[in-house]
Amino acid sequence: MKLGILINEGPYQHQASDTALQYVKAAIEKGHEIYRVFFYNDGVNNATRLATPPQDDRNITKEWSALAKNHGIDLVVCVAAAQRRGILDKGEAERNGKDSDNIEEGFRISGLGQLVEAGIQSDRLITFGD
Amino acid sequence: MSEDAIIKKFMYVNRKSPYGTIYALESLEVVLITAAFDQEVSLTFTDDGVYQLMKDQKTDGIGMKNFSSTYAALGDYEIKKIFIDKESLEERGLVLSDLQELVWEDEDEDYAEKSSINLVSRADLSKIMNEQDIVMSF
Structure with a gap:
């Protein structure tokens, strides 16, 4: 089955991203296709490579990044939600006159149309949120 | 568009209520984009979400942008189905006339304005979902 994933909460504060991560891993193991993972609301905070959780804790952002690298999963961060919350790639940082970017490898910033497209193209769209 | x-x-x-969290505002943003993709879009307001449609919202005192006028534009985006959870209204002591009147224009009937608002029970809402x-x- 082709699955679209929507994550609406930030890491650590809320379980949504952890649960989505486990779900996506399980889905891949069972042979399903992940069409796209879309990060919205505070979910965009999953994309910052500047987060430094304690060493004995999980690093959710790194885990997403590894999934993207190993399985070619498309991780998309909503541009409008990201701008509000200070999540930037190089291009966005330059466009907005900021002195640095902070997006983790494997994530990309794009518009809400990517979420709608995931809804249209996937067999199921599954929301992880509050 | 390929799709x-x-x-x-x-x-x-x-x-959720309109200003306590950002969910209402960011939901509205996805709604408008979805309509731009020519999909069949409907909205449900339930629990504290019914407060999002309250008339005469004033946000000066909380320093936040009043985005409630955007709901009136939904009809222009061909969004004609707005479902209000009847029990949620009642639980909060509200009636339909406390909420904005949302309409769409029927081009087959000389652009007559028709109400987009449907007051539905939770049982019916579950069927619609x-x-x-x-x-x-x-």
């Missing part, structure tokens, strides 16, 4: 052949039923379920392809909850 113009596919039209799905998207329902957005709004459950079952008919959707995509339900996103904010």
Whole structure:
């Protein structure tokens, strides 16, 4: 089955991203296709490579990044939600006159149309949120 | 658009009060984009989400942008189905006339204005949700 994933909460504060991560891993193991993972609301905070959780804790952002690298999963961060919350790639940082970017490898910033497209193209769209 | 052949039923379920969290505002942003993709879009307001449609919102005192006028534009985006959870209204001591009147224009009837608002019971709402392809909850 082709699955679209929507994550609406930030890491650590809320379980949504952890649960989505486990779900996506399980889905891949069972042979399903992940069409796209879309990060919205505070979910965009999953994309910052500047987060430094304690060493004995999980690093959710790194885990997403590894999934993207190993399985070619498309991780998309909503541009409008990201701008509000200070999540930037190089291009966005330059466009907005900021002195640095902070997006983790494997994530990309794009518009809400990517979420709608995931809804249209996937067999199921599954929301992880509050 | 490459996916113009596919039209799905998207329902957005709004459950939170308008300014306590950002869910209401960011839900509205997805709704408008979805309509721009020519999908069949409906909205449900339930729980504290019914407060999102309250008339005469004034936000000066809390320093936040009043976005409630955007709901009136939904009809222009061909969003004609707005479902209000009857029990949620009643639980909060509200009646329909406390909410904005949302309309769409029927071009087949000389652009007559028709109400987009449907007051439905939770039991009926669950049936309507079952008919959707995509339900996103904010």
